[in-house]
Structures are given as C-alpha cells and as structure tokens.
Amino acid sequence: MANQEDDFKRVISHAKEYGYVFQSSEIYDGLSAVYDYAQNGAELKKNIREYWWKAMVQLNENIVGIDAAIFMHPTTWKASGHVDAFNDPLIDNKDSKKRYRADVLVEDYVAKIEAKIEKEVAKAAKRFGTAFDQDQFLATNERVVEYQGKADEILKRLGRSLENEDLADVKDLIEELDIACPMSGSKNWTEVKQFNLMFGTKLGASAESAMDLYLRPETAQGIFVNFLNVQKTGRLKIPFGIAQTGKAFRNEIVARQFIFRMREFEQMEMQFFIRPGSQQEWYEKWKDNRMKWHLSLGMGKENYRFHDHEKLAHYADAAADIEFRFPFGFKELEGIHSRTDFDLSQHEKYSNKKLQYFDPELKENYVPYVVETSIGLDRMFLAVFSHSLREEELDNDTTRTVLKLPAVLAPTKAAVLPLVKKDGLPEVAHKIIEDLKWDFNVVYDEKDAVGRRYRRQDAAGTPFCITVDHQSLEDETVTIRHRDSMEQQRVAITDLKSIIHKEVDMKTWLHRIV
Ligand code: GAP
Numbered sequence: 001m002a003n004q005e006d007d008f009k010r011v012i013s014h015a016k017e018y019g020y021v022f023q024s025s026e027i028y029d030g031l032s033a034v035y036d037y038a039q040n041g042a043e044l045k046k047n048i049r050e051y052w053w054k055a056m057v058q059l060n061e062n063i064v065g066i067d068a069a070i071f072m073h074p075t076t077w078k079a080s081g082h083v084d085a086f087n088d089p090l091i092d093n094k095d096s097k098k099r100y101r102a103d104v105l106v107e108d109y110v111a112k113i114e115a116k117i118e119k120e121v122a123k124a125a126k127r128f129g130t131a132f133d134q135d136q137f138l139a140t141n142e143r144v145v146e147y148q149g150k151a152d153e154i155l156k157r158l159g160r161s162l163e164n165e166d167l168a169d170v171k172d173l174i175e176e177l178d179i180a181c182p183m184s185g186s187k188n189w190t191e192v193k194q195f196n197l198m199f200g201t202k203l204g205a206s207a208e209s210a211m212d213l214y215l216r217p218e219t220a221q222g223i224f225v226n227f228l229n230v231q232k233t234g235r236l237k238i239p240f241g242i243a244q245t246g247k248a249f250r251n252e253i254v255a256r257q258f259i260f261r262m263r264e265f266e267q268m269e270m271q272f273f274i275r276p277g278s279q280q281e282w283y284e285k286w287k288d289n290r291m292k293w294h295l296s297l298g299m300g301k302e303n304y305r306f307h308d309h310e311k312l313a314h315y316a317d318a319a320a321d322i323e324f325r326f327p328f329g330f331k332e333l334e335g336i337h338s339r340t341d342f343d344l345s346q347h348e349k350y351s352n353k354k355l356q357y358f359d360p361e362l363k364e365n366y367v368p369y370v371v372e373t374s375i376g377l378d379r380m381f382l383a384v385f386s387h388s389l390r391e392e393e394l395d396n397d398t399t400r401t402v403l404k405l406p407a408v409l410a411p412t413k414a415a416v417l418p419l420v421k422k423d424g425l426p427e428v429a430h431k432i433i434e435d436l437k438w439d440f441n442v443v444y445d446e447k448d449a450v451g452r453r454y455r456r457q458d459a460a461g462t463p464f465c466i467t468v469d470h471q472s473l474e475d476e477t478v479t480i481r482h483r484d485s486m487e488q489q490r491v492a493i494t495d496l497k498s499i500i501h502k503e504v505d506m507k508t509w510l511h512r513i514v
Contacts, residue, residue, distance in 0.1 A: 008327040011386045012258050018403070018460045020044065020385065021259060033255030033263045040460065041381070043411030043441065045266075048380050049245055051409065052268045055293050055510060056243045063241035063270065064234055068222025070247055076221050077198065077214050079350035080343060085314045086217060087194035089162065089170055090253055096184035101254045102170045102192045105179050106158050111329050113151045120144050159310030167192040197250045199263075215249035220372060222246070223271045224343045227368075228355055231273075238357055238368055239282065243270040245377065259378040260326065266377040273368040275359065276341065282371045283318055283338040289513075290336060290373050291322060296512035297406045299387045305330060315342040324383045333383055334375035341367040384409060388461065403461035404484055408509040413440035413500055414464040415457045421446050429468045432478070432493060440500060458483055464500055 015021040020041035023030035037045050057065040077083050089102040120143060125132045138144055154177070161169040170192045180187050198217050204210035216222065223242045230242055245268045252261050259265075274282050287306065294304055302325075309319040317340050321332040344355045344367045356365040388404045407413070416432050418425035429444060436442045443462075445453050450467060457465050465481040472478050472493070480499060481488045491499060502508070 004328055008258070008386075011327055011382075011389055014389055014401070014403070014459070015041070015258075015385060033252055033261065035259050035262060035378075040411040044384070044405070044409055044461075045377060045381055047409040047411070048384065049266075049268065049377060051297075051506065051509070052293075052375070052377075052380075053243070053245065054506060055513060056241070056268075056270050059510065059513075060241065062236065062239065063243055063272075064230060064236070065243045066223065066226060066230060067244060067246065068219070068226060070216050070249075071203065071213055072216060072221060072225065074211065074213055075350050076225060076347075077217075079346040080221050080224075081314045081346070082198060082214075082217055083196070086197050088197060088253055089167055089192045090195045091171065091174065091192045092190040093181035093184065093186055094188040094190060095186035096181045098181055098183050099253055100181075102167075102174060103158060103162060104254050105174055106154060106170070106177070108182075109177050109179055110151045110154055113147050113154075115329065117144050117147050117151075120147075156310060162311050167194070195251075195253065197252065199249045199251055216247075217250050218248050218374070219244050219246045219267045219269045220271060220374065221343070223269065224347055224355075224370075227271075227273065227344060231357065238359060239272060239274045239278075241270050241272040243268075245269075257328065259382050260328075260331065262378055265379075267374060268377055268380075269372060269374045271339075272371045272373075273357070274371060275362075276366055276369045279317065279338045279340065279369045279371060283336065286371050286373050287320055287322075287336050290334060290375075292513045294322060294324075294333075296509060297384070297409070299384070299406070303387065304333075307332070313337065315339045325387075326382065327386050333379055334373065337372045337374065339370040339372050341369050343370065344368065400455055400458055402458040402483065405461040405463075406509070407463040407503045408506055410461050410463050410504070411441060412443050412460065412462045413504050414442045414466055414496075415445050415453070415462050416442060416466045416468065417445050417450055417453050419450055419467055419469040423470065424473060425468045425470070428472055429466075432466060432468070432496065436497060436500070439497060440504065454481060454486075463503060466496060 018040060019038040022036045022038050024034040024036050025031055053065065056063050090099055091102040091105070092099050120141065121134060121137065124137050124141070125134070138148070154173070157173060158170065161167070161173065168191070171189065174189060175187070178187065199215040201213050201215060202210040203213050223244060227242070230236065231240070245266060247264060248267050249264050252263055255261050255263060272282060272286065291304065295301060305323050307321045307323050309321070312319055316337045318338040320336050322334040322336070323330045324333040348355045348367065355367060357368050358365050384405060385403075390402050390404060392400050392402055394400055414436065416429045418429040426446060433442050433444055445456070447453070454465055463483045467479045467481065469479070476493050477490050478493055478496070479488045480491050480496065
C-alpha cells in the first residue's frame with residue numbers, strides 16, 4: 001500500500017515538475033479537485049482527444065461530431081433524470097467530520113480483498129514458475145475462492161441496496177464490515193444520505209428574472225437534444241453515431257485522487273443510435289471496439305479489464321466499465337452503456353416534440369435505442385501518464401527517470417541539441433527546427449552537458465533527441481537518440497523527418513485498432 005501511495009505521489013510531483021498538470025489557482029493555495037493543464041499537459045491532452053476523435057469520427061463513415069453548449073435549458077436535466085436521481089450516497093464520520101461516499105468506502109474495502117488475491121496469485125506464480133495455470137489457481141485455491149466469494153457477496157449486497165434506495169442497509173454493511181474512517185480510524189458514522197452532484201448557476205442580470213441553470217454533468221444530453229437536427233441535416237441512416245468532447249461538471253465528494261476525480265473535467269462521448277432490439281449486439285460490438293482502441297496504444301493487455309455493472313444507472317439496461325490499472329489499483333476508465341430509448345423518450349415527453357426516426361427499410365417510425373461509449377479525457381491522461389512514468393536501472397549502476405509515453409501522444413516529438421553553444425552548431429540546430437516544425441512539435445535545448453539534456457528530455461517524455469556535433473558541419477549528418485532504447489544512430493539530416501514520422505504518425509497507430 002505504502003508503495004502504491006509513493007508511486008502515485010511520484011506521478012503527481014512529476015506532472016508538476018515537467019509542466020503537465022498544476023493545481024488550479026495555486027498561488028491562492030489551489031481549489032480542491034480542480035486542475036490546470038500546463039504547456040506539456042495541454043499538448044498531451046490534445047493528442048489523446050485527437051486520437052479518440054479520429055478513431056470515432058474520421059474512421060467511421062456513420063459517426064459525426066458536434067460541439068454543443070455547456071449551458072442547456074434546465075428542463076433537459078429534469079427529463080434526463082439528473083435532477084431527481086444524479087445523487088451520491090454520503091456518509092459523515094462524526095469524530096473526524098470527514099465526508100465520504102458510502103459506496104466508495106465499501107468498494108475500497110473490496111479492493112483490499114482483491115489486492116490479497118493478486119498477492120496470492122503472484123506468490124503462486126513465483127512458486128510454480130512456467131507450470132502455473134492462473135485460471136485453475138483462481139478456481140481451486142481455497143483461500144482465493146473464499147476471498148473472491150466474500151468480495152462478490154459484498155458488491156452484490158451493495159448493488160442491491162443502492163438499487164432499492166435502501167440507504168439504511170448501506171450503513172449496516174459499513175458497520176458489519178467494521179469499516180473505519182481512513183483519516184481518523186473512527187467508526188462513529190452518521191446515517192447515509194443522498195446528495196445531488198450538479199452545480200447550479202444563474203442566467204440573466206437581475207435577481208427576479210434570472211433563470212436557474214445547471215452546468216452540464218455529462219456531455220451526452222447535448223447529443224440527445226440535437227439528435228433529430230443532426231440526423232436530418234446529415235441525412236443519416238440508422239445505425240449512426242454522434243460524438244463530442246467537452247467539459248462536464250460534478251460536485252464530487254470524494255475528490256482526493258488528483259485528476260482521477262475532478263469537479264471540472266472533460267468527457268469524450270459517443271451516442272450510437274440503433275434499432276430497438278439490436279442493443280445487445282451493438283453493446284458487445286462497442287465494448288470490443290473500445291477495448292481495441294485502448295490496446296492500440298500498447299500499454300499492456302494485462303492492465304485493462306471489463307467490469308460488468310450489478311447496479312445500473314437510471315437510464316441503462318446493460319453497462320460495463322473498462323477498468324485500468326492505475327497506481328492505486330484497477331479503477332474505471334471508460335463506461336459503455338446500453339441506454340435504451342430512455343433519454344430520447346424522456347425528451348419527447350418533456351419537450352412535447354417528436355424525436356423519432358423513420359426507418360425506410362421497416363417503413364415505420366420509432367424512437368431509436370442508444371449504446372453509449374463515455375470516457376473521461378483527464379482519466380485517460382492519468383492512465384497514460386502514470387503508466388508511462390518509470391524509474392529504470394541502467395547498466396552503469398545509475399537510474400534514469402523516463403516518461404515512456406506512446407510516441408503518437410507525446411507533447412514534443414523531438415529535441416534538437418547542439419553539442420556545444422558555439423562553432424556554428426546552434427545555427428545548424430535552428431535550421432533543423434525550422435524544417436521539422438511544420439510537421440512536429442520540436443524544441444531547442446542548449447543548456448547543460450548533453451547527457452543531462454538527454455535525461456531532461458527522457459523525463460519530459462520526448463521520443464527523440466537529435467544532436468548536432470562538429471561532424472554535422474562536414475557531412476550534414478546528426479545523431480538521433482531513441483528515448484526508450486537509448487540507442488543512437490548517425491543519420492542524414494534529410495532523413496530526420498521520415499524517421500520521426502514512422503514512429504509518431506497517428507495513422508500507423510490507428511491502424512492497430514482493427
Ligand atoms: N454519459 C455517461 C456518463 O457520464 P459516467 O460513468 O458518469 O457516465 C463517464 O462518466 C466517464 O467520465 C467515466 O468513465 C470517467 O472516465 C469520466 N468521469 C466521470 N466523472 C469524472 C470526474 N469527476 N472526474 C474525471 N473524470 C470523470
């Protein structure tokens with residue numbers, strides 16, 4: 001546990017030190033669960049967004065993208081169910097005065113049981129070596145079976161109690177499991193209460209005429225209310241999708257995990273409109289498709305898993321999370337939800353406007369069903385960033401800190417370094433930058449010894465360092481150093497563009513999805 005915490009602290013401080021993420025309004029001691037993306041962070045975030053957008057909108061003929069407003073008519077949120085049902089179950093500790101999400105306290109308890117299972121697996125794998133069969137071990141080892149049974153039973157009961165709004169039972173569960181306040185160790189709990197997560201604001205100048213609005217808690221509703229406009233103007237035929245990325249806001253209670261759970265964050269969502277009855281098929285397809293998108297970034301199959309929901313949101317008939325192994329364990333990264341016709345039907349009801357599609361093959365009108373994919377951009381950023389940060393032991397008994405970002409997402413693709421600040425080398429370096437900057441983000445760095453500059457670029461996540469030396473003046477060649485292998489090659493300056501392009505080209509990476 002201490003190790004996980006240390007790893008996570010390292011991620012947070014590295015993100016600050018290398019210009020990725022800062023606390024919002026830090027000079028005023030920050031604002032809880034609100035963060036700013038710095039010069040490198042903004043680039044990484046933009047690249048992740050683009051990687052998602054191209055995979056959705058550019059590569060699918062039947063998916064289009066929109067950009068709806070953050071403010072929406074307040075009835076939207078009544079219709080969507082958010083006014084009545086977008087709540088978290090909260091519990092306060094009477095001694096520490098700390099407030100928690102009751103479900104998260106229970107889930108954290110279960111995560112500890114799961115960590116024990118992982119430990120048993122690791123121990124057995126070491127003991128049995130190549131003969132180890134993990135599936136068989138999980139199914140037959142007595143201790144593991146007992147742990148798993150307990151974890152499943154707890155989650156089932158939690159899901160049932162939340163679904164039935166039986167908050168008293170959630171409190172009973174916390175007490176039966178002997179869960180203590182993580183801050184104080186006290187078990188002196190209040191009742192569990194519901195708390196709405198939407199932020200309110202006002203539109204209009206005078207107090208009397210001002211209209212109460214909400215900051216959108218999800219981008220999805222901007223897609224639903226525009227469904228017919230987009231379908232008609234784009235002459236789209238079902239099945240088709242509408243994608244968008246944008247800010248969402250939630251008054252989160254448990255907001256202690258850096259950019260994992262923020263009060264202002266960005267979502268990348270796609271609503272796929274389908275014939276009623278085909279939802280199971282499309283739900284499975286999108287689960288598969290989204291997992292492939294993740295795996296295309298090369299961050300290891302073993303770091304992802306599906307988690308099927310026991311407790312379904314008010315709009316869904318099936319739902320699963322793609323979970324990622326964050327520094328604090330497996331947690332939700334993306335949700336895939338079969339939302340039925342809930343949202344469109346609700347908007348029909350509240351707006352008194354028909355939101356139906358005429359199916360030319362069936363020759364009938366219907367309210368389409370929807371399968372949604374919804375991923376937090378900031379959470380994806382944290383997944384990529386935390387997975388990429390490594391401390392590596394080198395052959396000469398030293399270590400290096402390296403940020404092995406997938407090259408396609410790296411903020412800066414190459415740093416150009418004159419070996420010394422004289423003899424015309426800076427001029428050659430600048431000329432190389434002038435040439436490369438039309439294709440890639442490149443930086444110039446002449447400060448310190450070249451070894452230190454390599455380390456600095458490794459830690460910043462730059463995939464290539466290009467070093468200009470005295471030989472460059474004679475034969476127009478440079479060395480190019482690869483961040484991950486640290487290998488160096490002597491190459492012609494005229495070949496630089498194609499060498500870099502081969503590694504960072506988005507098209508090549510996107511090809512891995514199919
Ligand atoms: N439209 C469906 C929807 O919003 P959700 O499971 O509440 O579903 C989808 O959110 C994704 O948005 C999550 O999987 C997560 O990646 C991201 N997300 C949700 N709340 C977040 C928060 N407070 N901070 C950062 N990301 C968040």
